[in-house]
Amino acid sequence: MPPPPDTPPAAESRPLIVCADDYGLAPGVSEAIAELIERGRLSATSCMSACPDWRRAAQPLRALVARVPADIGLHLTLTDQPALSRAARTTWGERLPPLGRLLATALARRLPAAAVDAEIRAQLDAFEDAWGAPPDHVDGHQHVHVLPGVRDALLAELLRRYPRGRVWVRNCVEAPARCLRRGEAAGKALFITALGLGLARRLHTAGLPCNDGFSGLHDFSAQRPFAAKMRRFLAGTGPRPLVHVHPGRVDAALRACDPLTTPRAAELDYLTSAEFVADLAAAGLHPARFAAFTPAGGRAAGEPRP
Numbered sequence: 001m002p003p004p005p006d007t008p009p010a011a012e013s014r015p016l017i018v019c020a021d022d023y024g025l026a027p028g029v030s031e032a033i034a035e036l037i038e039r040g041r042l043s044a045t046s047c048m049s050a051c052p053d054w055r056r057a058a059q060p061l062r063a064l065v066a067r068v069p070a071d072i073g074l075h076l077t078l079t080d081q082p083a084l085s086r087a088a089r090t091t092w093g094e095r096l097p098p099l100g101r102l103l104a105t106a107l108a109r110r111l112p113a114a115a116v117d118a119e120i121r122a123q124l125d126a127f128e129d130a131w132g133a134p135p136d137h138v139d140g141h142q143h144v145h146v147l148p149g150v151r152d153a154l155l156a157e158l159l160r161r162y163p164r165g166r167v168w169v170r171n172c173v174e175a176p177a178r179c180l181r182r183g184e185a186a187g188k189a190l191f192i193t194a195l196g197l198g199l200a201r202r203l204h205t206a207g208l209p210c211n212d213g214f215s216g217l218h219d220f221s222a223q224r225p226f227a228a229k230m231r232r233f234l235a236g237t238g239p240r241p242l243v244h245v246h247p248g249r250v251d252a253a254l255r256a257c258d259p260l261t262t263p264r265a266a267e268l269d270y271l272t273s274a275e276f277v278a279d280l281a282a283a284g285l286h287p288a289r290f291a292a293f294t295p296a297g298g299r300a301a302g303e304p305r306p
Contacts, residue, residue, distance in 0.1 A: 013281070015288030016234075017211060017242040019044035019170075021075055021141070023061065024054030025258060029248035032268050034061060036247060037070045041271050043287035046075035046139050046170075046244075049126035050084050050096075053253065058130035071289050073137035073167075074127045076154065078102055078119060078144045081257070084126060087118035099142050111149030120150075120157050134162050137290065139170030139244075146172050146196040155202055168290050169203055170242065171210035172196035178215075182232045185217045192217065209290065213238020216245055220263040226270045227279070234283035240293040241285075247271050 020033045023045040030053055036042045045061075047054060065072060079099045083089045088096065091112045096102075096119075105111050127135055138158065139145055145154055158167055173196040179189040203210050215233040233243050248254060248264035255261060270276055280286060 013284050013286045014237075015240075015292035016237065016280075016285040017044050017071070017240075017290060018042050018287040019046060019071075019073075019139075019242060019244050021046045021139075021244055021246055022048055022248070022258075023072075023075070024048040024051045024057050026051075026053055026248070026251060026254035027057070028251035028254050029053075029264065030057035030061070032248045032264075034064055036268075036271055037064060038068055039272070040068070040287060041276065042070065042245075043289050044071035044073065044137065046073045046137070047127060047131075047135075048075045048077050048081065048141065049123045049130065050077045050081050051257070052082075054126065055130050062131065069289065071136040071168075072131065073135040073139065074123060075141050076120065076123060076138060076145050076150075077141040078116070078150065079142055081141075083119060084122035085115070085118035087112075087115045088122075091115035099144075102144065103147070106147040106149050109148055111147070113149065113153065116150055116153050117157070120154055124157065124161065135167055137168045137170065143172055143192050143195070145170070146192065146199045148198065151199040151202060155199075155206055155208065158208070159206065164207055165209055168209040168211070169199075170214070170244075171200050171203060171212065172214050173200045174214045175238070178236050178238075181236060182215065184229055184232050185219050188219075189217045211238075211240050211242040211290070211293070213241030214244075215241070216243045220246075220260060222263065222266065226263075226266045227273075227275055230270065230276070231279050231283075234279060234285060237283075237285070240290075245271065 020042050023030050023033050024047045033045050079096050079102055081096055083092060083096050144150055172192050174189055174193050179186050218229050245267050246264050247268035250261045250265055
């Protein structure tokens, strides 16, 4: 039997996917996420199968979720990390391009289709090779899965590889009024929502499941405590909400491969605290897997709100 969470959810609370991104990026990140899953503070994590720590970190994660179930997905990575496929290396070199370059090329509708297709396949293969099963979900590092030239290629590959509905996809669309009311990186949230509308429409057309309600975007500044930000993320959530977080311990491997360091430790401190449990209870929410949102009727999973 899996161990109970630190504090069981109230009977009247609503499910919320609490997903930590970047598992496999570095040992300090992977181990922190695993500890949070064990304590029931997270219900999902998204894994960077292109990163060196993934193959080492997959086995202990598999043993953990056999005891403490959680959704384990692919964090599709097309920026700043090693390229896995030959086509991507030929196009971009050994390291994938920075976000600014990838974004500009995508918005100009000039992404190299062969390289994108090959890298998506290679990262799904690397995930499955180490995990021994398909991902429960797919999303994108720096939200690249919503970009033109990526979203269609990703959905085509998912439909080719897996039974329809086997893998859910992160929907980054959030109601504009909630973005503005939340007041956390509102411009960034509105921009990602605008980009995400194309993916949301495609998910609906394809009948692929997704969350409905998205939060967690912020500027990673230490000027305000992460707890204050999270309380805003937990307020006014959608009907099938997801909040994404980036906890981790800062180690030499993380410093060598990613510029986001100290804010990860701040998020970890909060997510391990009693304050997080109290904030979830006050918002009437509890961490849950995507299956908790499977509707008995009404709108199909993947259908965007009117």
